[in-house]
Amino acid sequence: MFKQKTKFLSAIALSAVMSVSLLAGCGGGAKEPAKPAVQAPIKLGVIGPYTGPNAKPGQSMKQGVNLAVEEINKAGGVKGRKLEVLFEDDASVPAQSVSATEKLINKDEVSFLIGTFNSATTLADMKIIERDKTPMLVPIAVAIEITESGNKWVFRNSATNPMQAEQLMNYIYKETKLRKFAVLHENTDYGKGLMVAVQNYVKKNGGSMIAESYSIGDTDFYAQLTKIKNNAPEGLIICGNLSEGSQITRQFKELGLKAQLFGFGGLSSFDFNNVAAGSNEGLIATSYFENASPNPLAQNFIKGYKAKYNVDPDMFAAAIYESVYIAKAAIEKMGETKDIAAFRVALRDQLAKTKDLPGVQGPTTFDAKGQADKQVMIIQWEKGQKKILYPKAK
Amino acid sequence: MFQEFVQQIVNGLVLGSTYALIALGLTMIYGILGIVNWAHSELYMLGAFVGVFLVVHLKLPFLLGLVLAMLVMALFGMAMDLLVFRPLRSAPEMNMIIGTLGISIFLVQAAVIVFSPNPVRFPTEFSDAYLSFMGISITLQRLMVFCVTLVLIALLNYIIKYTTVGKAMRACEQNRDAAKLMGIDINRISLITCAIGAALAAAAGTLVGPIFLVSPQMGLAAISKVFAVVILGGMGNVPGAIWAAFILGLAESLTAGFISSYYKDVVTFCILITVLIIKPAGLFGRSQIEKV
Numbered sequence: 126m127f128k129q130k131t132k133f134l135s136a137i138a139l140s141a142v143m144s145v146s147l148l149a150g151c152g153g154g155a156k157e158p159a160k161p162a163v164q165a166p167i168k169l170g171v172i173g174p175y176t177g178p179n180a181k182p183g184q185s186m187k188q189g190v191n192l193a194v195e196e197i198n199k200a201g202g203v204k205g206r207k208l209e210v211l212f213e214d215d216a217s218v219p220a221q222s223v224s225a226t227e228k229l230i231n232k233d234e235v236s237f238l239i240g241t242f243n244s245a246t247t248l249a250d251m252k253i254i255e256r257d258k259t260p261m262l263v264p265i266a267v268a269i270e271i272t273e274s275g276n277k278w279v280f281r282n283s284a285t286n287p288m289q290a291e292q293l294m295n296y297i298y299k300e301t302k303l304r305k306f307a308v309l310h311e312n313t314d315y316g317k318g319l320m321v322a323v324q325n326y327v328k329k330n331g332g333s334m335i336a337e338s339y340s341i342g343d344t345d346f347y348a349q350l351t352k353i354k355n356n357a358p359e360g361l362i363i364c365g366n367l368s369e370g371s372q373i374t375r376q377f378k379e380l381g382l383k384a385q386l387f388g389f390g391g392l393s394s395f396d397f398n399n400v401a402a403g404s405n406e407g408l409i410a411t412s413y414f415e416n417a418s419p420n421p422l423a424q425n426f427i428k429g430y431k432a433k434y435n436v437d438p439d440m441f442a443a444a445i446y447e448s449v450y451i452a453k454a455a456i457e458k459m460g461e462t463k464d465i466a467a468f469r470v471a472l473r474d475q476l477a478k479t480k481d482l483p484g485v486q487g488p489t490t491f492d493a494k495g496q497a498d499k500q501v502m503i504i505q506w507e508k509g510q511k512k513i514l515y516p517k518a519k
Numbered sequence: 520m521f522q523e524f525v526q527q528i529v530n531g532l533v534l535g536s537t538y539a540l541i542a543l544g545l546t547m548i549y550g551i552l553g554i555v556n557w558a559h560s561e562l563y564m565l566g567a568f569v570g571v572f573l574v575v576h577l578k579l580p581f582l583l584g585l586v587l588a589m590l591v592m593a594l595f596g597m598a599m600d601l602l603v604f605r606p607l608r609s610a611p612e613m614n615m616i617i618g619t620l621g622i623s624i625f626l627v628q629a630a631v632i633v634f635s636p637n638p639v640r641f642p643t644e645f646s647d648a649y650l651s652f653m654g655i656s657i658t659l660q661r662l663m664v665f666c667v668t669l670v671l672i673a674l675l676n677y678i679i680k681y682t683t684v685g686k687a688m689r690a691c692e693q694n695r696d697a698a699k700l701m702g703i704d705i706n707r708i709s710l711i712t713c714a715i716g717a718a719l720a721a722a723a724g725t726l727v728g729p730i731f732l733v734s735p736q737m738g739l740a741a742i743s744k745v746f747a748v749v750i751l752g753g754m755g756n757v758p759g760a761i762w763a764a765f766i767l768g769l770a771e772s773l774t775a776g777f778i779s780s781y782y783k784d785v786v787t788f789c790i791l792i793t794v795l796i797i798k799p800a801g802l803f804g805r806s807q808i809e810k811v
Contacts, residue, residue: 178736180636312781337780342740344731345537347530348775348783355523368638372731379649380656400640400732 166202166209167456169194170229171445172240172250177216178341178368179242181396182441186242186265187212188434189442193449196429203456208449211235215246217341222246226253234465236456237261237472239448242441244268244286244314247279254278258466260473262452264444267390268314269322272496280476280495282448282486286315289389289411289501290322294330296409296503296515303359303385304332309349309373310364312338319364319389343369346376354382362387367397374404385409393504393511394439406508411501414440414486415513423485447484454482522654527776528769533661533730535768536668540723541741542748542760543675544716550755551692551712554604554615558622559720560738560745565626566592566721567728567737568634571641574725581643581729585667588725589718596717600710608709623738630735638734646729664726671722672761675715679757684711692755747791753801763802766790 171190174183194208202208211233215222222241229235230253238254238261241247247266254261255276263271263281267289272281284292297303308323310316320336327334335356337349350373353361361377361384363370370392377386386408391397393412398405416427416437426446430438438446455475462468482489489497503515545559569591573584603622607615648659679685690698691708699705724733731737748767752759767787774786794802 176631176636176736178734178740180631180736181638184636337775339780340784342736344727344737344740345530345534347534348527348772349780351523351526351530352776352780368732368734371638379658379661381649381651396637400638402640402642 166207168209168211168233168235169449169452170211170213170226170233170235170238170240172213172215172222172225172229172238172246174217174242174246175212175214177218179217179366181367182242182265182391182394182439183214185439185441186445188430189438189444189446190239190449192426192430192433192442193446195433197449197453203453208453215241215243217243217246219243219246219249223249223253226250230254230257230259235259236465236468237452239264239445239452241266244271244318247271248274248314251276251279258473259469260476262448262476264448265441266315268318270314270318272494275494277477277495278473280451280479280491280497282451282484282489282497282499283413283444284499284501285496286318287322287325288499290319291326292501293387293389293409293411293503294323294326297360297387298330300514301385305357305359306332306334306362307353307356307358307360307384308334308336308362308364309346309353310336310338311366311369312340316364319362323362323364339365339369341366341369344372346373347380350376350380350382354380358384360385360387363392364389366391367394367400371397371401371404374401374408378404390440394441395437396439398506398509403509405506407506409503409505409514412440412504412511413499413501414438414443415502415504415511417513418485420485420487422483426485443485447486447489450484451476451479451482451489455479523776526655527772529655529657530776531769531772532765533657533665533768534772535765536665537723537727537730538744538748538768539761539764540664540668540671540726541720541745542752542764543672543757544719544723545745546749546752546755546760547675547719547757548712548716549749550757551688552604552709553612553695554619556716557616557619557742558599558626559716560742561623561626561630562592562596562717562720562738563724563727563741564630564733564735564738565595565724566717567641567724567733568630569721570725570728571639571733574643575641581645585722585725588721592721593714593718596713596715597710599717600713604709604713605706627735627739634735636735638732641728641733643729658730660729664730667722667726671719675719675757678715684708688712744787747787751791751794751802753803756801756803759801759803766802 173186174180190210194210198207211229213225213229215225229238238259242265244266247263248270255278260278263279264283267283267286269285269287271279308320310320324334339346363373370388388408388410393410427438455472458475459471462471477491480490486499491497502513504511505514541563545556548554548556566588569588570584573579573587574581603618607618645659645663650657650659679688687703687708690703748764749760752763770786770790771783775783
C-alpha cells in the first residue's frame with residue numbers, strides 16, 4: 126500500500142517534470158526563429174545589502190534604481206529595449222556578494238552590474254567580473270583599490286576614499302585651527318582606507334593623529350572612546366557607517382568628550398540623524414548629494430523620488446540613480462552585438478569613453494582607470510538640519 | 520592613568536554583564552535540556568522589540584516594561600518548547616540543532632518584515648541621566664544593566680538551588696531517565712526551563728537595547744561572543760558563564776584601552792582557544808565521561 130503510494134507520487138512528479146521541460150522546449154523553439162533577441166529586455170543586476178547592518182542604505186539603492194528604470198522604460202526604454210532589473214542581496218558579506226555576482230552573470234545572464242554598497246564586497250566581486258568580462262558600475266563603495274587595481278571592467282561615479290578624505294581635511298586645514306586628531310574607524314577596506322588617507326594628509330601638512338578601530342556590528346565603543354578621551358584630541362573623525370556611527374556619537378556624549386566631530390558619507394544622511402537623535406549636533410560630514418543642490422537634473426530626480434516613495438532621496442539613491450543613466454547613455458552609443466558576451470564587451474568600451482555626461486551628482490568623465498573626478502560637499506548638523514559649509518553659497 | 524584604568528574596568532563590567540545576561544539563558548537551557556539553542560539570540564532580539572513597544576509606544580515605566588517583556592517572552596519560550604523542542608526531543612541531536620537554527624532564521628526574517636531592517640532607538644527615562652564620579656562617567660541605564668544582571672543572577676540561583684522546581688531541574692540535568700523514574704514530569708520541567716531562559720533573554724534585550732540600538736540583526740551580532748562566553752564557562756554551567764562573561768568583558772575593555780582596539784577580538788578568542796586547549800570542558804566545567 127505504502128509502496129504503491131510512493132510509486133504513484135513519483136510518477137506524478139516525473140510527469141510534471143517532463144511536461145515542464147517539454148513546454149520549455151516548445152517555448153524556446155517557437156520563439157527563436159521568429160525574432161532575434163532584440164526585443165528582449167536588457168537585464169541589469171544590482172548587488173547590495175538589502176539585509177544586515179546596511180539594510181537601510183540597501184533599500185535606498187533599490188529605490189534609486191527602480192525609479193531610474195521606471196523612468197527609462199516609460200520613455201520607451203533604451204533603443205527600444207526595456208530595462209529589467211534583478212536584485213541580489215549580499216548582506217555586506219563578501220562571500221555572499223561573490224555568489225550573488227556569479228548568479229547574476231552566469232545564471233541570469235545580466236548585461237551589466239551595479240553595486241555594491243561596501244568596498245570589501247565590491248573588491249571581492251571584481252575578480253568575478255574580470256573573469257566573466259562583465260562591466261560593473263560602482264556608485265557607492267569608495268575604497269581607492271577599486272579603481273587602482275587595474276581592473277578594466279569597473280567604473281565608479283563617486284569620489285574615492287582619498288578624494289573625500291582629502292577634500293574634508295583640506296576644509297579643516299583651511300577653515301579651522303584643529304590639528305590634533307583621533308580617528309575611530311571601521312575595520313574594513315572602507316574605514317581603513319579613509320584612516321590611511323587622513324593619516325597621510327596629517328603627516329604631510331603637520332599635526333598629530335591617533336587611530337582606533339572597531340568591527341561592523343559592534344555596539345559598545347566605551348573602551349576606544351575612553352582611550353581617545355585621555356588623548357584629548359581637538360577633532361574626532363569617525364570613519365564608519367550610520368549604525369555604529371550613531372552609537373559612537375551617543376557614547377561620545379555620555380563619556381563627556383569634548384572635540385569637534387567629523388564623519389564621512391553615511392553620517393550626512395537623515396537616517397543617521399534619526400538614530401543619533403541629537404548626539405550628532407555640530408558634526409561635520411562629507412556628502413555626495415544634497416537636496417538643496419542647484420543642479421536641475423538633481424531637482425528633477427528629487428521630485429520624481431518624492432512622488433514615488435514619499436520621502437527625500439539620500440545620496441545612495443542619487444548615486445545609483447545616476448549610474449543607471451550612465452549605463453543608458455553608453456548603451457545608446459553601442460552598435461549591434463551578436464550575443465551577451467559581445468554586448469558586455471561593447472558596453473565596457475562605450476562606458477570607458479563617457480565624457481562630461483551630466484548627472485544628478487554633477488558631470489561624469491571616467492579616467493583610464495574608470496574613476497570619475499567628483500567633488501564632495503561638506504555639511505554640518507544643526508538641530509537635526511543640515512547646513513552646507515562647502516561649496517559656499519554664492 | 521589610574522582614572523582611565525578604573526573607567527575601563529567599569530566599561531568592562533557593563534560589557535560583561537550584557538554578555539552574562541544573554542549567556543545565562545543559553546547555558547541553562549543547554550545544561551538542563553541538552554539543547555544548543557541557536558535561536559536564543561533571537562529571543563534576545565524579540566525581547567528588545569517587545570521592550571520598545573511597551574516602553575516607547577505604550578509609555579510604560581521602564582522597570583514595569585522590563586518585567587512585562589520578560590513575561591511575554593516567557594510565554595513565547597513555552598510556545599517554542601511545545602511547537603519545536605517537544606516534538607524533536609526523542610529525535611537525533613542533529614534534528615534539534617537544525618530545528619533551533621530554523622527558528623533563528625525564521626525569527627530574524629520575520630522581524631525584518633514586521634519591524635523593517637532599520638535600527639531603532641530605545642530611549643527610556645534613564646537614558647539621559649549621566650553620573651560622573653571623580654572623572655569616571657557612566658549613564659544610569661548602563662549602571663542599571665549591571666545591577667539588574669546581579670539581581671537576576673541571584674534570583675536564578677535561588678530558583679535553581681532552593682525551590683522544588685529547581686531541584687527537579689537539577690535532577691533532569693544530572694540524569695533525565697532517573698528523574699523520570701522518580702516521577703518528575705519532564706515535559707513540565709522543559710516548559711519551565713524554556714520560559715525562564717526566554718525571560719532572561721528578554722531581560723537582556725530590554726536592558727541592553729536602550730544603551731545600543733534595537734534591530735533584527737542585533738541577535739546575530741551578539742551570538743558569537745555569547746557562545747564564546749558559554750563555552751569558556753563550560754557548556755551548561757551557569758556560574759561558569761557568569762564568570763566567563765565578566766572575564767571576556769574586562770579583557771576586551773582593557774585590551775582596547777591599553778594595548779589597541781585592533782587586538783580586542785583577537786585577545787578574546789585567544790583566551791577562548793587557550794582555555795579550550797588546557798581545559799577542554801571550559802574554565803569551570805567538569806569533564807564528563809559519556810556513559811554508553
